[in-house]
Amino acid sequence: MPKANRDQEPASDASEVADRASTSRAAVKNLIETSEKAGGQKKLPAVYDGSFGRTLYDTSGSSDGSVTVVMPPDKILNVTSQALLRIESHPDGRRYVGTVSAGPFYDPDGISADSTAMVISAVNGAIGMPGHHGRLQLQLLGEERGGRIGPANRRPIPNSPVFLVDDAEMSSILGLEGDFAIGRVMGHETVDVPVPVHKKSVLYRHTGVLGTTGGGKSTTITNYAAGIAEEGAAVILLDTEGEYTTMHEVTADADMLALARAQGLPVKGVPNTHVLTLVGREPSNPDHPSHTEFTLEFSVLSPWTAIEILGMNDAQQGRFLAAYDIGRRLLGDINIFPVKKDVESERQALDWDEMESGYPHLTLALLIDVVSACIAHLKKGEVTFWASDLMRKRSDAQAKLKEIIDQTELEKVPSSWMKVSGLLWRMHRLKIFDRADAAHLDVPAMLKPGRVNIIDLSDLDSPVLRNLAIAQVLRQLQTEQERAYELASVKGQTPTPVNLIIEEAHEFLSTARIRQMPTLYEQVARIAKRGRKRWLGLTFVTQLPQNLPDEVLALINNWILHKIQDESVVGRLRRTIPAIDQSMWRSLASLQPGQAVVSLAHMRRPIMTQIHPSTAKLRLES
Ligand SMILES: Nc1ncnc2c1ncn2[C@@H]1O[C@H](COP(=O)(O)OP(=O)(O)OP(=O)(O)O)[C@@H](O)[C@H]1O
Ligand SMILES: [Mg+2]
Numbered sequence: 001m002p003k004a005n006r007d008q009e010p011a012s013d014a015s016e017v018a019d020r021a022s023t024s025r026a027a028v029k030n031l032i033e034t035s036e037k038a039g040g041q042k043k044l045p046a047v048y049d050g051s052f053g054r055t056l057y058d059t060s061g062s063s064d065g066s067v068t069v070v071m072p073p074d075k076i077l078n079v080t081s082q083a084l085l086r087i088e089s090h091p092d093g094r095r096y097v098g099t100v101s102a103g104p105f106y107d108p109d110g111i112s113a114d115s116t117a118m119v120i121s122a123v124n125g126a127i128g129m130p131g132h133h134g135r136l137q138l139q140l141l142g143e144e145r146g147g148r149i150g151p152a153n154r155r156p157i158p159n160s161p162v163f164l165v166d167d168a169e170m171s172s173i174l175g176l177e178g179d180f181a182i183g184r185v186m187g188h189e190t191v192d193v194p195v196p197v198h199k200k201s202v203l204y205r206h207t208g209v210l211g212t213t214g215g216g217k218s219t220t221i222t223n224y225a226a227g228i229a230e231e232g233a234a235v236i237l238l239d240t241e242g243e244y245t246t247m248h249e250v251t252a253d254a255d256m257l258a259l260a261r262a263q264g265l266p267v268k269g270v271p272n273t274h275v276l277t278l279v280g281r282e283p284s285n286p287d288h289p290s291h292t293e294f295t296l297e298f299s300v301l302s303p304w305t306a307i308e309i310l311g312m313n314d315a316q317q318g319r320f321l322a323a324y325d326i327g328r329r330l331l332g333d334i335n336i337f338p339v340k341k342d343v344e345s346e347r348q349a350l351d352w353d354e355m356e357s358g359y360p361h362l363t364l365a366l367l368i369d370v371v372s373a374c375i376a377h378l379k380k381g382e383v384t385f386w387a388s389d390l391m392r393k394r395s396d397a398q399a400k401l402k403e404i405i406d407q408t409e410l411e412k413v414p415s416s417w418m419k420v421s422g423l424l425w426r427m428h429r430l431k432i433f434d435r436a437d438a439a440h441l442d443v444p445a446m447l448k449p450g451r452v453n454i455i456d457l458s459d460l461d462s463p464v465l466r467n468l469a470i471a472q473v474l475r476q477l478q479t480e481q482e483r484a485y486e487l488a489s490v491k492g493q494t495p496t497p498v499n500l501i502i503e504e505a506h507e508f509l510s511t512a513r514i515r516q517m518p519t520l521y522e523q524v525a526r527i528a529k530r531g532r533k534r535w536l537g538l539t540f541v542t543q544l545p546q547n548l549p550d551e552v553l554a555l556i557n558n559w560i561l562h563k564i565q566d567e568s569v570v571g572r573l574r575r576t577i578p579a580i581d582q583s584m585w586r587s588l589a590s591l592q593p594g595q596a597v598v599s600l601a602h603m604r605r606p607i608m609t610q611i612h613p614s615t616a617k618l619r620l621e622s
Contacts, residue, residue, distance in 0.1 A: 183612050270616045378412065506542040514552075
């Protein structure tokens, strides 16, 4: 009541005042009683405490697995893209987890964002705008029951509270378990993205590291190789550019050093690296403290792989294989291999699989001399043995060879034989096979725990040479790991895990090359298949995933995807990697150097990852 009126009223007597007071007390009491009868003061259920947003009703545009969440304006900045969220569905009490797949967006209150009124106001420089709220799209990962995430067969109830999952809980929900961290979850500085080295079901089902130039692949590989070795596995790195031959040293890249220091990472090179260069080739880093030359062994190379690598036509192939057979008979007849009555060598000869390896003791030099003898026979001339010591020095071998050739029905046309001879001589002149002055690859030593073996292929500019070397390494690696696996199994143990990293995989395994060299590809596929059981993992690295055929992509179960812009590549990968959702595929094109989508077989979902900076020195670094 206005003050002026009260002043004009006549003074009340005491009984009137008391009367009025009891009336208003009665009214208040009455009001409280009525409200209590109606259920008392309305309070939010406790389940909403600490939530930042609510689920919304579905619309005709809703889709399975995706839920719309809205929030008040002061909460929008707390939510980042890809953040992990939990919904406490109310009142049914179910718990769901999911990640932000789109947004959060700013929506104006009470009016549509693209309405004419909003657009015209903005265009005309309006300062006052309606209030707003946040909206995001959440992709359900599943329903949480007893600490485990299972499939979600229902949807959360509308108007349920939504919470941010804190960093501490994130790792267990996403299955981020492993032995060393390759990086951190983007937007969550304290959550590591670890790689498990001792889980058979992950790295030994093979890995692809893809991305355009400068995306950060080599940095990732440096961390990856170092981490795997530190965990007691062995690493073999096929280094096409000799880039890794300096990684035992600390980088001079000031940005990388600053980044590493800021993240509290140790500043160091990669320990226990060993560089192997093919005999006679220029090493990328002659100053490496552990640097050895190795020779190739022709007898490791399957004759079929040799045929492919040398690109022989059918006529040449027939003659090559005929000479190969003569060489084998000769070795037996002069008791070099198999040695008579020697059980082990006789077993080896019987077990020989021409698709997998070359014939023991059959050198390239011997084969050249066999071909020369065949040519001399067809031309009815005299033979001179130029290539092998064996044929030069042992008259019994010469006589035996003549005898075998006399008994053999040789393909005529000496010119094809000459071609084969020319191809073999060309290979011989590379001086990489069976060199007495260089060591053979000591594969058992290479597979010691913690070793990083860098095969420096940088001075092998011809693909023939490079593929010869790679074929050889693959073959020897496979044989040795199979042996190690058998030995360990007998004792109920597991062998030292091995990871073979193939840099520039698109050169070695391109669609065109696989068509040209099916045997070499078969070898890779066989290693991939057999490696799963035997702890031998392959890692393919390439900036041209478009050149990798589907067969190779199909071997891969773990992915580290750096920036990829080519839409056709993304489209193809999308069909191969179903786990990655649309929003992640979209973000691939705009990733910064060092950022990657990491999808390892054991993870509950792929993770946008900031790969750790590396403090190791790479040779080609700017
Ligand atoms: N994890 C990272 N953290 C910070 N910066 C990085 C990271 N990875 C890469 N970079 C930056 O990007 C540059 C290129 O990285 P890197 O050489 O690893 O790429 P790449 O994909 O191997 O390139 P290329 O295809 O040319 O071999 C680095 O010199 C560095 O500046
Ligand atoms: Mg690189």
